[in-house]
Amino acid sequence: MKRLFFLFILSALFCFEIGEAQQQNNIEHSLQSSVFNKERRVRVHLPDRYFRDSTTTYPVVYVLDAQSNSFWNIAKGNIGYLANNYAIMPMIVVGIVSDNRGSDFNPPATNLQNHFRNEVFPLIEKNYRTDGYRAIIGHSWGGAFVGTTLFSENNDLFDGYIGISPSFGDEDNIIIKDAARMLKNGESFKKYLYFSNGDVGRREKEFEGYVKDIDSLLKVYPNKTLVYQPRLIERVDHWQIVGPSFCDGLISLSRNYFADQKVMEDLAKNTELDLKTQIKNFNATTKEKFGYVHKASSGYLNFVANDFRDMDDYKTALVIYGLALEKSPKDVKVYVNMFDLYDKMGDHKTAKPMLVSTIALLKEQKENVSEAYYRDVLKWLQEKLEGYN
Missing domain, CATH: 3.40.50.1820 (Alpha/Beta hydrolase fold, catalytic domain)
Structure with missing residues (x-):
């Protein structure tokens, strides 16, 4: 429950x-x-x-x-x-x-x-x-x-x-x-x-x-x-x-x-070149062709990465979470979701220190998130930490 x-x-x-x-x-x-x-x-x-x-x-x-x-x-x-x-x-x-x-x-x-x-x-x-x-x-x-x-x-x-x-x-x-x-x-x-x-x-x-x-x-x-x-x-x-x-x-x-979710799904099918490079190439080509490109925000990248994670495409999700953190290195919501991904992957060696960092970051950013988000996510993270210990 x-x-x-x-x-x-x-x-x-x-x-x-x-x-x-x-x-x-x-x-x-x-x-x-x-x-x-x-x-x-x-x-x-x-x-x-x-x-x-x-x-x-x-x-x-x-x-x-x-x-x-x-x-x-x-x-x-x-x-x-x-x-x-x-x-x-x-x-x-x-x-x-x-x-x-x-x-x-x-x-x-x-x-x-x-x-x-x-x-x-x-x-x-x-x-x-x-x-x-x-x-x-x-x-x-x-x-x-x-x-x-x-x-x-x-x-x-x-x-x-x-x-x-x-x-x-x-x-x-x-x-x-x-x-x-x-x-x-x-x-x-x-x-x-x-x-x-x-x-x-x-x-x-x-x-x-x-x-x-x-x-x-x-x-x-x-x-x-x-x-x-x-x-x-x-x-x-x-x-x-x-x-x-x-x-x-x-x-x-x-x-x-704009390299939206459909574009990223199509690019991810090309296994000959890593997704991060393909997205950067898409942006560069678009800028040259039109003189304008709209680059995805951290929030959008986090949103798309969650979908890949929930479709069990963990490799693609990790790349996109990484791009989100490049945009916003201390985005606590990205940290929460990346921890969840590593936990799902069973990579506890990576997940545990990320969990500790995420809890600290959430407390640091308490004023930047809603009261309900802070309360419910912190409780879940602390329960996960107890399970790891």
Whole structure:
């Protein structure tokens, strides 16, 4: 019974505590836009972990159509859930409120592009801890803004582009023409692009054509600097596609910049090169390819290592715990889990001195962990020490 209780405690180590800081997650800014010559609103949602320290910086994902409360709630809900559960890079979510979607989003969309560059980015980067990475998500006409911005002289605005069921339906087909011109000229993008479409209803049959047009152009003019991941999401229409695309698009985008658990599982299958070296190579290659890489935090590495440990892949777990300690040499939660691993392995020679060190470290860091964690884990560790003696 005690063992089951401790397993429950361990499984809860990475759940985020709900505190007063959570009330600060959602902020709304109003600014007088000289670009639009009127007031514009910008909505911000901060990840839960944003309040746990004052130094960590974050990538930012900008979401169009935040004037729709339901759409904004889908955006911040999906992104927040994924980020808080270690499924994607942790991100600050910024919602752009528009009162005229057509003129804002459709080509050439220079007003909105200038609004981002001259007004929104300075606002966000002045008030929040950002790391320089920016992604954009747009649905339908918002997808047109994604396409027209990527295939323009303003494509430096964002690093990652996600278009959900993109509506490129201008009479001159200018987005496809601009894409063809830039791809033919061998543009160096260093960007990520995700387009999704469904297969139900008139709109999705039309918008599928735009996604396929980009795919065809990239086959004619291959470009290694543009990572393109189109996705057909079956059995959904123009509105049903939004939820699945947020999750799939963000996971796909994140995995290109971040050695997440799936990436580590794949790398671990290569036994010809040690995992630590492979992860470092992944980070170096990603940095060279995109100019940006998101390196896993100690907390994330600890989380992943626990999974490998619980799947009895002790060798891989040890490597990842080691990487976590490189990030945070005195992370007591990593020490607790490493001790548990050595104990499971039956390596008592290594486990006992680590157990003693872990108890001392936990007492030293009593003020840095919750009262329940300190009480329950210390009791378990002391019982284990008695058993070793």
